[in-house]
Amino acid sequence: MKENLLLDYLLQLGDNALVLGQRLAEWCGHGPILEQDMAITNISLDLFGQTRNLFQYAAKVEGKGRTEDNLAFLRDAIQFKNVLLVELPNGDFGRTIVKQFLYDAYNFLNYTALLNSTDKQLAAIAEKSLKEVTYHLRFSSEWMIRLGDGTAESHQRMQTALDDLWMYTGELFEMSEVEKELVKTGVAVDLEKLKSDWSKKVREICDEATLKVPENGWMQKGGKTGVHTENLGFLLADMQYLQRAYPGQQW
Amino acid sequence: MTNTDHIYNILQEVPDPEIPVINVLDLGIIRKVEFVNEKLEVTITPTYSGCPAMNVIEQTIREKLISEGYQNVEIKTILSPAWTTDWLTEEGKQKLLKYGIAPPVGSSSNKSTLFAEEKVVGCPQCNSNNTTLVSEFGSTPCKSLYKCKDCLEPFDYFKCH
Numbered sequence: 496m497k498e499n500l501l502l503d504y505l506l507q508l509g510d511n512a513l514v515l516g517q518r519l520a521e522w523c524g525h526g527p528i529l530e531q532d533m534a535i536t537n538i539s540l541d542l543f544g545q546t547r548n549l550f551q552y553a554a555k556v557e558g559k560g561r562t563e564d565n566l567a568f569l570r571d572a573i574q575f576k577n578v579l580l581v582e583l584p585n586g587d588f589g590r591t592i593v594k595q596f597l598y599d600a601y602n603f604l605n606y607t608a609l610l611n612s613t614d615k616q617l618a619a620i621a622e623k624s625l626k627e628v629t630y631h632l633r634f635s636s637e638w639m640i641r642l643g644d645g646t647a648e649s650h651q652r653m654q655t656a657l658d659d660l661w662m663y664t665g666e667l668f669e670m671s672e673v674e675k676e677l678v679k680t681g682v683a684v685d686l687e688k689l690k691s692d693w694s695k696k697v698r699e700i701c702d703e704a705t706l707k708v709p710e711n712g713w714m715q716k717g718g719k720t721g722v723h724t725e726n727l728g729f730l731l732a733d734m735q736y737l738q739r740a741y742p743g744q745q746w
Numbered sequence: 747m748t749n750t751d752h753i754y755n756i757l758q759e760v761p762d763p764e765i766p767v768i769n770v771l772d773l774g775i776i777r778k779v780e781f782v783n784e785k786l787e788v789t790i791t792p793t794y795s796g797c798p799a800m801n802v803i804e805q806t807i808r809e810k811l812i813s814e815g816y817q818n819v820e821i822k823t824i825l826s827p828a829w830t831t832d833w834l835t836e837e838g839k840q841k842l843l844k845y846g847i848a849p850p851v852g853s854s855s856n857k858s859t860l861f862a863e864e865k866v867v868g869c870p871q872c873n874s875n876n877t878t879l880v881s882e883f884g885s886t887p888c889k890s891l892y893k894c895k896d897c898l899e900p901f902d903y904f905k906c907h
């Protein structure tokens with residue numbers, strides 16, 4: 496039973512990284528300038544690396560012969576437990592940055608807390624990932640400020656994106672049943688405790704970016720229980736196409 | 747033969763596939779070399795989680811050791827303690843500089859997350875300190891892109907991590 500909980504938790508963490516990484520990879524060859532194209536795809540690569548570490552461990556914990564590739568390519572949308580925020584379409588570069596920033600600020604705090612996980616391997620993965628996520632947060636924070644406090648056009652687009660995406664931030668701190676159980680043994684992070692630091696960080700950057708932090712209203716949720724937006728299905732169809740069409744195919 | 751010195755000599759000949767002037771020992775990713783019963787265990791750690799070079803490195807180490815007569819080899823990967831640029835050897839840093847890549851400046855212990863003061867990175871071409879960061883993300887996950895304002899050459903900086 497305990498193993499299954501850990502498996503579910505690892506998949507949840509890995510699904511967030513995988514789905515966001517896949518979204519960012521859509522920018523490959525489409526970035527506004529070469530440096531930012533490379534930056535976004537570098538972040539995508541980091542996220543895939545983190546996914547691999549989490550899924551390799553998940554496969555080991557499960558011990559039923561599934562591999563990291565099976566977990567990534569042979570599960571259906573309802574089996575993915577990522578938050579809705581990461582599966583949303585990229586939109587323009589500004590919207591991609593807002594989405595990334597809101598997630599990075601959370602991800603940074605989550606991995607920082609996971610350093611103290613009682614699960615040693617998970618703490619090691621967190622230690623490795625945190626170094627990378629620190630860079631991600633710096634990147635997205637800088638662009639929040641540059642575009643928010645930029646031209647009238649860029650400011651408007653950033654504010655609209657922030658207003659639109661806000662209702663997907665509540666879910667970041669929504670505890671799943673798995674998390675509630677694993678917090679008791681110190682394996683998982685108590686998300687409630689991250690919330691004030693996250694709000695502080697978001698406010699600090701938004702202030703500097705001259706963006707108005709939206710009011711907390713209705714919050715959208717469902718991803719953590721497998722109830723996704725229609726966007727995830729399309730993303731998976733693209734990502735899983737090869738293994739679905741040609742099972743077991745290798746490079 | 748159960749001499750780990752010999753193994754280290756062999757590992758010196760395994761290059762980083764993306765920066766072939768430095769070897770895996772210069773890079774500081776070899777954590778342990780030991781013989782357990784009859785088996786040779788080499789423990790490595792990745793530089794970045796998503797570093798695509800790791801699979802190649804692992805394979806090259808294995809092939810090299812087998813070709814030197816060590817048939818029973820296991821390559822283990824550990825994540826903690828996480829690799830930082832502090833693990834790069836002095837010799838490795840000198841090799842990077844000669845190759846045209848600015849080695850990391852300072853220690854990786856700087857934990858500030860936002861707008862860390864921009865470091866003074868010397869130009870590997872003309873030694874000028876009049877340089878500027880173009881992008882934190884360069885041609886590989888481990889490098890940033892800089893530009894020299896004196897000789898106007900762009901260059902890679904092995905970022906402090």
Ligand SMILES: [Zn+2]
Nearest residue numbers: 869872894897
């Ligand atoms: Zn120069």
